Amino acid sequence: MNGWIQAGTVEDLREQQPKLIKGGIVVFYHEDEVHALDNRCPHLGFPLHMGSLCNGILTCHWHHARFDVCSGGTLDPWADDVPVHDVTIHNGLIWVNPNSRNSNQVQQYKDRLLSGLEQNIGLVIAKAIVGLMEAGVPETEIAAIGIEFGVKQRRQGWGSGLTILVAMANVLPKLDKQGRILALFQGLLHTARESAGDGTRYLLDPLPNTGVSEERLTEWYRDCIEVRDTRGAERVLLTAVQARVDEKRLFSMMGMAATDHFYMNGGHTLDFHNKAFESLKYVRPDQHNEVLASLVPMFGNASRSEELNSWQSPVNLVQPLKEAFEDLSNMDFLSGSEGFCIDDEEMLQVLLGDDPLRTVRMLKEALLGGASPVRISQIAALAAAERIVRFHVHNDFGDWISVLHTFTHAHAVHEGLIRSTDSWLVRAIFHTASTIYLDRFLNIPAAPKPAAFVATEEVPQPAELLEILDKQQQVAPAAAWVIRYLRSGGKPEPLFNVLGHALLREDAEFHSFQMYEAAMAEYDRWASESGPFAEKARETLILAVTRYLAAHAPTSRETPHTAKIAWRLHRGEKLFEEE
Structure with a gap:
């Protein structure tokens, strides 16, 4: 019995059970059999030797988790199974294998993570994350499990939970180990919460004819979105995916529909599209259709800002923007022309100004002159961040979200244009500029910037x-x-x-x-x-x-x-x- 642990005699165990042995293992004699299990309750670590064993069920006395003493399996899904150790008896002596039967820990942790997501049990999710990270599983692979779960298990499609998860996967390099655990847990937990009770999402079939041109599919997709026909749009989109339209052109197609109307869903529509496309680098290629199709349901009841009074009165923003879009409709922003060099500071101040028509003119002239849409969108995102810096705490607390929405939409526009400088997506720069203008009253008065400090030799501790x-x-x-x-x-x-x-x-x-x-x-x-x-x-x-x-x-x-x-x-x- 090389390496096995001697646990005394059967007779002694029968009289004095349970018995603790090294390695954190507890040995029971029950119904004429010897059983060995890890002594820590897998729920919250309470010693199982202090529990009760009756009719083959071992009950932990802290939260009453119940376990089959033979297999270690739990009757309560919020507790994990107890690792079980093999036992052999030789000449009346009990020998226990110090290694549990659970050989493939990684797969067990993955299964538990999926179970925790399905049942929305935070502690199960957290323990699975820690176990997978300690086993050396790449953190982005852990995030991918949640993404693939979320796009299938929420009938309403992509939402805030998946957006949080992808955002946290993106920032993992910024964080220490404890921070990465927390980031994955927050993202996966929000995904589970949002999916709870929502029902499984089943994909429709693509169209039988895969020979339809990409241009025609794009036209059909936009037409379906225009009339809120999300089922038709999904079939068209899946047809494009099946036809192996590349990721950049898929984003252009979907981005057109997302910008055909102004600042849809308060900016969330484009932001969610950006996060979904960012998630494609984490999930398996065969899951891309699930991810992209999950974006379609949000168009069914999306708000369109050109229908809001604030976009039409007292200043009509809608008509000048439509005229600008018409002037820009034939521009080719993929040619890489840089004939117009913008002044970053001037652009920033105009975006933060109180003359929206001047802003529209400046943006249009810069784009027509060959300025980079990516650069303009980057400065627009900076202007939106400046609104947050200048946001006065005397405003209504809920108005923090207004300036936040503008910033995250501006960021999505910037990242989207990096992904695909499409002439239609350029319209979103103007949507950002309009919301920056509409947020101007949240900077009146502007919050004072921190006073300038004289540099010291001692750097404050973070x-x-x-x-x-x-x-x-x-x-x-x-x-x-x-x-x-x-x-x-x-x-x-x-x-x-x-x-x-x-x-x-x-x-x-x-x-x-x-x-x-x-x-x-x-x-x-x-x-x-x-x-x-x-x-x-x-x-x-x-x-x-x-x-x-x-x-x-x-x-x-x-x-x-x-x-x-x-x-x-x-x-x-x-x-x-x-x-």
Whole structure:
């Protein structure tokens, strides 16, 4: 019995059971048989030797989880199965294999993650994430499990849960290990919550004729979306996927429909499209049709901003935009022409100004002159971030979401144009510019920017920011601390990590996840540039995300507490006090 553990005699066990042996294993004698299991209840780690064993069922006394003593299987889905150890008896002596029967831990953790998602059980999800990460499974592979689950298990299609999950997968490189655990848990938990009780989504079939031209499919798709025929649009889209239309052209086709109307669903439509296409790098190729088809249902009841009074009165924004789109309709933005060099600062100030017709004219002239749509959209995203920096806390608290929506939509436009500089998607730049204009009253009066600090030799510790955010209404102090940190030579990487923890330690609402991820992505775009304007842009983005997170903290922090429990259980820490 080389390597096995001697657990005494059968006779002694019968008289003095249960018995604890090294390796954290408990041995029971029950119904004339010997059983060996891990002693830690897989739910929250309570010692199973303190439980009750009756009729083949071992019950933990902390939360009454029940287990089949023979197989370790649980009768309660919120608890995991107990690892079971093989036992052999030789000459009356009990020998226990120190290695449990559970050989393929990775597959078991994946199965448990899927089970936790299906049943919306946070602790099961958290423990599976920790187990998979400790087993060396790539974190993006863990995220992919949730993405593939979410696009199938929510009849209404792509929503905020999947958007959070993809956003958190995108920011994993910004975070330390604990932060990455929290990011995956928040994303997967929100996906499970949003899918709970919604019903499985079944794909329609593509059209039988796959020889339809790409141009005709695009026309059909846009026509279906125009009349809110989401079922017809789904069949057309799946036909394009089956015909192997490449990802860039698929985005162009879907982007046309998403921008045929103004600022659809308050900017969420384009933002969700951007996140869904970003998720394609995480999921298997055979899941791309599921991901893209999940975007179609949102068009069924999408709001169209040109129908809103605020877009038509007192200033009519709709007609000037339609005229600009007509003038730009024949432009080829794929040719790479750079005949018009824009002044970044001038463009920024015009976007932040109070003359929307001037803004429309300037954007149109720049685009007609050959300016880069990607560059213009990048400056528009910066202007939207500036609205957040200037947002005064005397505004109604709910108005934070207004400036947030504009920023995340602007970010989606920027990323979308990087993916596909389509003449139709360029319309979304004007949608962004209009919402920046409509948000202007939220900067009257403008919040004062933090006072300039004289650089000191001692750089503040990033953890100090978390202490500031332990109190409510710390928007100004948090912004001031960030400026002091940056002006004292603080490195951005530790700051990004601590801002991530400032988000992930909270029971954050959907928009806070959007804010952090979009700000980090926009910062990275400016990080490749030098000069005063780029430096100012980077500072603006950090201030924007800091102010937004500070405005929405602290919360009860129940969600991250669950992840912390899972991490402590995996490390073998006690969550209870033994008598």
